[in-house]
Amino acid sequence: MKSWIAFWNILLKDMRSYYLKPPNISWGLIFPLAWTSMFFIRSGLGLDSVPALLPGVMGISILFGTTSMLAVTVTFEKKGRSFERLLLAPIRLETLMLAKTAGAILFGTANAFVPVAMAAIISGLPGVGWGALVPAVVLIAVSSTFLGLFIAVAVSEVFEAQTFSNFFRFPMIFLCGLFFPIDRLPVFLRPISYLLPLTYGVDIIRGAVEGPSRLSPALNFSLLALFCLALFLASLRNINRKWIL
Template identity: 70%
Template sequence: MKAWIAFWNILVKDMKTYYLKPPNISWGLMFPLAWTSMFFIRSGSGLDAIPTILPGVVAVSILFGTTSMLSVAVTFEKKQRSFERLLLAPIQLEMLMLAKTSGAILFGTANAFVPVIMAAFLFDLSGISWISWIVFISATFLIAVTSTFLGLFIAVAVKEVFEAQTFSNFFRFPMMFLCGLFFPIEKLPILIKPFSYILPLTYGVDILQGTLNGSQIMPLTLDFLMLGIFCFGLFYLSLRNIRIRWIA
């Protein structure tokens, strides 16, 4: 019970301090809108292309919303030493880092629904079954968790806030092109294709494609399993690095 008081207060503080600030909310709205517009203009394909474009826009919204915010917030607190307060509190490190990442997970998940709501005004999404929506929401949540833990992994690996930003891009931009967000994996050159399968977003986007336009290329269970493995793997690696680097 006592640990949950700490968990809840860390989450609320982070939401107030970082995620619910006006610049972030506007970022959460503007970013998906800009991406959607860009692809419409580029493809010139009209409103019928929405189900094809939407999975990529949803994924990129989550990816940018979570990795940026979390890695910057944690690096900033580490730099100004307020993170020490958390490390000195009698909370298990696993619980502490889950509390610290929950804000980004919620922010990322909420970000995912901005393009969906926008699309609902432009295209009839009523043909998507409620089971598909449950799968879509589950996948969205898992993508947010994986991307957040990737942000945590980045935050633990760097010392400066600007390093967190640049190191985030090292992962994010390749993912945009290799994970099937806007370019189908099948059409990638044979030598590049293996890289797609070692990136977590590939599996998340595959689920989203399946639910919104039926163009899934891998079994649903494999996608969820791989996302789960990436979640645990990134979280485990981040905790290990915190123990080695920050409690040395």
């Protein structure tokens, strides 16, 4: 069986049916633009604020872009039973779920580069470590997508997926060092920060844009990759338990 044909066509269908629809394109552009503008104006520091704000805006753009879409592409199709078509196809569950999440990963990655493009226009982004920034963006997109998948599999309604996503997303804005350094959080909250994958991704971006990261890049990348694997495997386990009865 040529699984790559199935993989490619699932991705292509999702891109056409969901991600490349005008509302999503505009959402993918407007949302990061709005965040970037809001923080840039609010900081009042002019061009100097760009490196400090960029990691947080990129992180938040990826997080919301990816997790919002999984509720539609997975929960909606599961509810409408068209997801059964995919489960009946002779492809491995891993391949199937990678195909279903690939669109969200691409969407989240594209979302992240909207504020990067804006920042590049405003400040030129001198001295950015692209070699660390680009893989970090992709890994954040993967981990956020798999978090969205984990949530989408845990619920049965689209609105539940959105609500449950917010339960994770909004605390992550404050706990992952996006706009508030983790060192300034109350001591009892800091351990929670290190249980969230975005913390490590944003730390890599901060290191690539602003200067040295808090943790070593190797440790950040390793932990982020580990989160990706754990969330994906947990999602597969839940699909096996809940959807293949």
